Amino acid sequence: MDKKVVGLLGGGQLGRMFVEAANRLNIQVNILDAAKSPAKQISSHEGHFEGSFKDPEAIEKLSKTCDVVTVEIEHVDTQILEKISSRVAVEPSWKTIRMIQDKYAQKEHLQEYNVATAQSIPLAGATNEDLQKVGEQIGFPFMLKSRTEAYDGRGNFPVKSSTDFDAALKALGSRPLYAEKWANFKAELAVMVVKTKDGVLAYPTVETIHEDSICKLVYAPARNVSKKVLEQAQELAKKAVACFWGKGVFGVEMFLLDDDSLLINEIAPRPHNSGHYTIEACPVSQYDAHLRSILDIPIQQHELRIREPSIMLNILGASTPDSAVQIAERSIAAGVGASIHLYGKGDARPGRKMGHMTLTAPSMREAEKAMQPLLDITDEIRGKKSAPASASSAASGAGQAQNAMVGVIMGSFSDMPVLQAGIAILKKLNIPFETHITSAHRTPDWMGEYVHGAMPRGIQVIIAAAGGAAHLPGMAASHTAIPVIGVPVKPTIGDGTDSVLSILNMPRGVPVATVGTNNSTNAALLAARIIGLKEASIQKALVEYADNSTAEVMERERAMNEQGWDAVYEQWHGAKK
Amino acid sequence: MDKKVVGLLGGGQLGRMFVEAANRLNIQVNILDAAKSPAKQISSHEGHFEGSFKDPEAIEKLSKTCDVVTVEIEHVDTQILEKISSRVAVEPSWKTIRMIQDKYAQKEHLQEYNVATAQSIPLAGATNEDLQKVGEQIGFPFMLKSRTEAYDGRGNFPVKSSTDFDAALKALGSRPLYAEKWANFKAELAVMVVKTKDGVLAYPTVETIHEDSICKLVYAPARNVSKKVLEQAQELAKKAVACFWGKGVFGVEMFLLDDDSLLINEIAPRPHNSGHYTIEACPVSQYDAHLRSILDIPIQQHELRIREPSIMLNILGASTPDSAVQIAERSIAAGVGASIHLYGKGDARPGRKMGHMTLTAPSMREAEKAMQPLLDITDEIRGKKSAPASASSAASGAGQAQNAMVGVIMGSFSDMPVLQAGIAILKKLNIPFETHITSAHRTPDWMGEYVHGAMPRGIQVIIAAAGGAAHLPGMAASHTAIPVIGVPVKPTIGDGTDSVLSILNMPRGVPVATVGTNNSTNAALLAARIIGLKEASIQKALVEYADNSTAEVMERERAMNEQGWDAVYEQWHGAKK
16 A cells, blocks of 8 residues: 555645645655645655646656556646556546546536436537527526636636627637536535445535635535435435546535436536545545545445534635635634644635635534634635525525424324424524424324434434324334324313323333423423433533523522512412413 | 744654644644654655754754744753743743653652642662662552653563562663552543643543553543543643643543542653544644644634544554554455554554554444454454453443443332333343432432433433332433433332323423333333434444334234134234243
8 A cells, every 4th residue: 555656637735635645644646736836745755746737748757656647636638648548547537537628528428327417508609699599499597618627617607698698708709618508506515426446435415605606615414405315416426426437536516406306517526625524524535535546445435424514614815915824813713623724825816725624513503603703704804795604594494494303293283282382492492393294093104204204304303292092103103213202182072191191101112202291391392302412502501491490480489588478479370360 | 823933853753743733724844853754754845954853953953943842752852942942932841841751750740739640759779678668668569660761661660579679670770760659540541631821721531541551542532431530530631731831732641540539640741642533533633732832823622522432543563564554454444434644654663653543433332343343453463462442341340331321210129120121122222321229209319419410421311210109200300401211110009190190290391201101111212212313323223123023013914814813823822821
């Protein structure tokens, strides 16, 4: 392992973080790039080459010193890569890099392999008539894109109507072009895929937030997206990468449409901005994974798991040369435990990627809260309008939190008055929940389907209310391995013993946590105690809740001592009326 | 921040990992050590110095190029540090390094500040008579120690009786000596402390396992130790470090004695082997923390938290030059997600620290399980007897797991027959638990004390059984914020409605998860469902449990179809008898 030498075309930040991973395994990386480039700063040996990573002659020289050649970025000369590949391994394959360089060819290739991607059509020429034809074919608006050398939004032009033609052609007319059908997406997702000699593995699905077409934030895992969609995104990304050649990591960017379907946006055949979070959040980072895959060092799917939810924020340059360092210094001072990466690029320029920071927390909500001051600092220094790190309120349409932790279910809507008090507690403690009617008797299939899907979607606890022959809590418990709390609802006939006993006396093997009749307050507090074991902030809120209860009672005790029991009784009795 | 330059005496592995942290903040570190030393390999600039880090002249030269001088290891010339300190910051202070260099002076200093440490006495001379006097004063066995240049067990000699005198003096007689009272410790703990300009902060308390007097394994946090002891260890470590001068991180090694009291063993004024785990496990690593503290970059206590329980295993050289790389390669191939650090030291020698690996997992039990193959690999390559990564069985004396996750409590031992079935489930699912008699009526204070202390000690769920006027579950719930499961026990008189209702009908605000009468099985399964939310392995076991129940029932259904109901009835009836 430590006898292998890797040749790297490009020594920017991606190369630097790759070298960091290689350093830890004592694997030598010979870098072709300018002297003192970011990657070279952290690698001291005699094997580097000075020059442009696009220079065929230099690439040829480099290739003679190493066992495998890889690229930091896909904008390289694939002719020379094809040539040297007869003598040295090139990973990923020059064929992959060549095809991905041409975004239209990339899309065509994916469509050949039945990988969902936006409809794309090549432009015959660069005239208003050509654009008009495109608009008639795929509709307005559409996205006009340069086939090559496009990244961070450069090379894209949204064409809303024919009035945009002149501006679009002025911006991009000199380049080879294609057009993409407009994708009305509700979120942008991304998955890092690892292609090894044995197959493809995927990191978790993340959510990317762009600003001015540059990646700004990455949330890992993606928020407000069901487990099912997270998994579908991983599968789509794996399917997409599997139809390319060679080994290495690939960044796959996707659109999530309103109907929860997914389209590939584009693929990068290398470590990617959307995968920086893996350095802190995962046992094996995207850079470790790239190194391992191109050198045939083993790697396993479960080594790509997330330790804790995490958020990555890019440090982009602002108007002053020291703006990136300012962002870093003030972010450290915020004291929220962000890991700072500065790339050694010297002076900042507006929009230049100067570094990034990642923070992880026991829950995404805590990560969002911790990220807020860092976002405020960067927005302030970069002169941007301040944005919220949290998107939960915007996404929880119609009262259903898409990132719900508690599922509140009832056999009939008539149980809702009983559940109100519990729901108020969940809201007060800021625990995201969803409410559903899932009758064990009248909708047995839907009930089973809902409960069965709850755990995979991230639901932690189910609160089930039912009265009479109250089967819902027990039936729910039999469809899942997460805790189910049963709330007996007092029926109109009888004292509710029927409700209690049909929830309480479950057979051995299928437990239901039963609370008192109509006592949804305690059901919610019990759910909070359970979730509080994982989320420190909720446990803390519970302790405060108990302290407040104690204080309330002690206040009345104090009043009774000071004013006498009869005076307090009169106040109390008056308030009751 | 990025304009500051740090001068570093020593470029070994500790220096290398420090430089890794500095690289990420673009802070230049000028290293004084041999060419191509581990730290220099990952730092390419013109500011390094070649030579011994003990060379006063070279130190003086280095000091003129930087804003602060720090040390990789304390075995340096403090005369020259004292001299340069008039011109450049030296962190930690030369006074601290000088005092810590002399282990006896270190102990004396700690005792002056009332910091608990083993009784230590200086030796007047190095004769059998001197040793005899020591033995009479502090008893046999005692530890004979070199006052200086002692690390990794070198410089220590255990003296069991007068028959050891000759060997002890032969080994150490030429060095300045002192003797330490023998500490009968049950565990070795360590805490990394960060001394900033504003005060002291502490990382979590870890457990260190030594082999041949060299640190082999670090468990973070320490296992089988109560939260109270973990916190006491942090407090003691902070108190110890607070009485030294200057800034930086300090490694504090401690003995945990049989009575749970703590003694300082020794202090290292620098990053330490017992803190390597912080690179992966904590938002801010010990190297980040050292850099920040010596440069007055802010740092907060909560940035030193552990993301997940973690275990560090040193990669020590064996007999062949490639043994460390072999350990690394095979450990990667084991596919358990360990982060490997190789130090770039070239050929391995037996016992030489060549690298380390850290893995983290959602629980310590999962980390232990994942670590086992790596431990087996290193033990095999190093020719050591294979050791278990898990110590839980050895430590759970008298049936009480010290790392218990479930507290099983009962109002009276007569409830034990009812609890048996539940305890069997906990055992089967491998959930550590403890059992206690805590009567709400006969031992109200002890009950309150036990339940109040459960959460801080790491208990996740309480199962409380009681019958009749069954107050225990509800009283327990009122003393804690963790979930309490109540098991109504059927009393000798009546049908048990009294037990059910006194557990179930708690006032709003204090929830108890009630299960059916005598149904401790479901109480244990409910506890498992709750813990399963955090521990994937337990959730998986629960799913298997449910699948087995389904299979059992379906087997009988199949039998009834094939053999007829009457034949199956006879078998069943026969088995019942």
